[in-house]
Amino acid sequence: MLVVALVIALALFFDFTNGFHDTANAMATPIATGALKPRVAVAIAAVLNLVGAFLSTEVAQTISGGLIREGPGGVQVTPVLILAGLIGAIVWNLVTWLLGLPSSSSHALFGGLIGAVIVGAGIGAIDGGVLVSKILIPAVLAPFTAGLISFIATKIAYSITKKRERDNFKRGQVFTSALVSLAHGTNDAQKTMGVITLALIAGGLQKAGTGPELWVIVVCAVAIAVGTYTGGWRIIKTIGRGITDIEPAQGFAAEVATTATILASTHLGFALSTTQVASGSVIGTGVGRKGASVRWKTAGRIALGWLITIPASAAVGALAAFLAGLGLWGIILDVVLAAAAILVIFLRSRRNRVDHRDFHLPQPGAFVRPKKRKKAVAGG
Amino acid sequence: MINWSAFVVVVVVALVAAGVLVTLFSTALRVGDGDAPWRRPVSVGLYVVCGLVVAFGLYLIIPALHAG
Numbered sequence: 001m002l003v004v005a006l007v008i009a010l011a012l013f014f015d016f017t018n019g020f021h022d023t024a025n026a027m028a029t030p031i032a033t034g035a036l037k038p039r040v041a042v043a044i045a046a047v048l049n050l051v052g053a054f055l056s057t058e059v060a061q062t063i064s065g066g067l068i069r070e071g072p073g074g075v076q077v078t079p080v081l082i083l084a085g086l087i088g089a090i091v092w093n094l095v096t097w098l099l100g101l102p103s104s105s106s107h108a109l110f111g112g113l114i115g116a117v118i119v120g121a122g123i124g125a126i127d128g129g130v131l132v133s134k135i136l137i138p139a140v141l142a143p144f145t146a147g148l149i150s151f152i153a154t155k156i157a158y159s160i161t162k163k164r165e166r167d168n169f170k171r172g173q174v175f176t177s178a179l180v181s182l183a184h185g186t187n188d189a190q191k192t193m194g195v196i197t198l199a200l201i202a203g204g205l206q207k208a209g210t211g212p213e214l215w216v217i218v219v220c221a222v223a224i225a226v227g228t229y230t231g232g233w234r235i236i237k238t239i240g241r242g243i244t245d246i247e248p249a250q251g252f253a254a255e256v257a258t259t260a261t262i263l264a265s266t267h268l269g270f271a272l273s274t275t276q277v278a279s280g281s282v283i284g285t286g287v288g289r290k291g292a293s294v295r296w297k298t299a300g301r302i303a304l305g306w307l308i309t310i311p312a313s314a315a316v317g318a319l320a321a322f323l324a325g326l327g328l329w330g331i332i333l334d335v336v337l338a339a340a341a342i343l344v345i346f347l348r349s350r351r352n353r354v355d356h357r358d359f360h361l362p363q364p365g366a367f368v369r370p371k372k373r374k375k376a377v378a379g380g
Numbered sequence: 381m382i383n384w385s386a387f388v389v390v391v392v393v394a395l396v397a398a399g400v401l402v403t404l405f406s407t408a409l410r411v412g413d414g415d416a417p418w419r420r421p422v423s424v425g426l427y428v429v430c431g432l433v434v435a436f437g438l439y440l441i442i443p444a445l446h447a448g
Binding site for chain 1 (some may be wrong): 382383386387389390391393394395397399401402403405406407409410412413418430434437438439441442443444
């Protein structure tokens with residue numbers, strides 16, 4: 001009972017970190033080009049994530065999508081293991097946030113669970129084939145696919161339009177970024193709903209085979225929306241400013257590429273990570289515009305972050321599962337340590353704050369064009 | 381195993397969708413830039429087509445619209 005309550009609390013906190021980690025996917029480019037004011041952008045993203053969470057409540061029957069051999073004949077994923085996995089996921093999400101790295105929250109969750117299950121049930125409980133085919137290979141393909149599409153979209157946009165027209169891409173960016181947010185909401189809040197529902201079922205508080213309760217949907221939607229509104233400014237800075245300097249046409253092209261890739265992948269059965277798609281798109285658009293340069297060092301850091309996300313969160317998850325295996329005091333120690341880690345990370349983050357105020361300065365030449373203003377007024 | 385054919389379909393669909401959207405929006409911008417009287421309605425028309433493509437995207441995202 002206590003464990004189930006803890007799982008719910010941690011799952012919601014994970015949902016929150018998921019939200020603020022992923023604000024950048026949709027909103028880094030419109031903020032970077034000035035298409036949306038930073039606070040407005042995160043507010044739109046938050047609302048659309050909230051809406052998205054309600055639109056789709058198709059919760060996966062297994063948390064891991066077959067990654068862990070669950071159910072009859074396999075391991076019983078107990079609430080204690082879920083708890084340990086969540087601790088791994090949360091700690092890693094916060095570490096990457098502190099470093100400003102856009103890493104996949106799903107990977108962090110899977111990593112944490114893998115670590116916890118290996119300690120709890122042995123390495124045989126992990127389906128290596130699924131790990132490779134559903135996570136590792138898509139993780140390599142996602143950025144390249146999105147990068148290629150974004151590259152071509154950028155080329156098209158720049159070949160059709162003249163320089164003075166390109167500022168108007170900002171208007172389009174408002175819609176494309178909104179679409180990415182909504183798509184994110186329909187996907188990501190479901191993971192937490194699934195975790196909580198499975199914990200409730202495992203704890204005997206809900207009948208097996210039933211969907212999420214209304215309150216679960218509501219709290220998950222709110223948690224991800226609040227997280228999104230809080231805004232992972234560090235990650236927005238990395239994607240929006242760190243990889244390449246983005247012009248409105250590029251932002252539009254990158255978001256169209258992101259949206260198209262995510263929608264195509266979720267609806268045609270080859271799931272790709274939103275975070276990796278969005279980062280790949282930004283790199284692609286940087287390569288696609290003449291005169292733009294991609295900071296490959298930053299891109300390399302991001303790639304390295306993706307590479308170690310699963311092992312790192314697995315390590316934390318494994319440690320948490322080991323402690324939890326010691327009994328009630330172990331679980332308490334787990335939660336105390338996790339809380340301490342979260343506190344330390346927040347205190348560290350205060351040393352060099354990054355928030356919405358960092359984005360009000362326009363990039364030189366990026367979006368102040370008085371000429372356009374006059375024309376818009378004259379035209380009506 | 382990896383479902384390569386699904387992956388290829390995803391790439392092609394995403395590429396075509398992104399290409400169409402960007403082309404429509406860019407052309408709308410290009411056409412809208414000028415004084416000739418035919419330009420404005422054509423430009424608006426292209427924006428509308430663009431909007432329809434996005435609306436189709438929304439339709440795909442929201443299961444409630446096509447599930448039942």
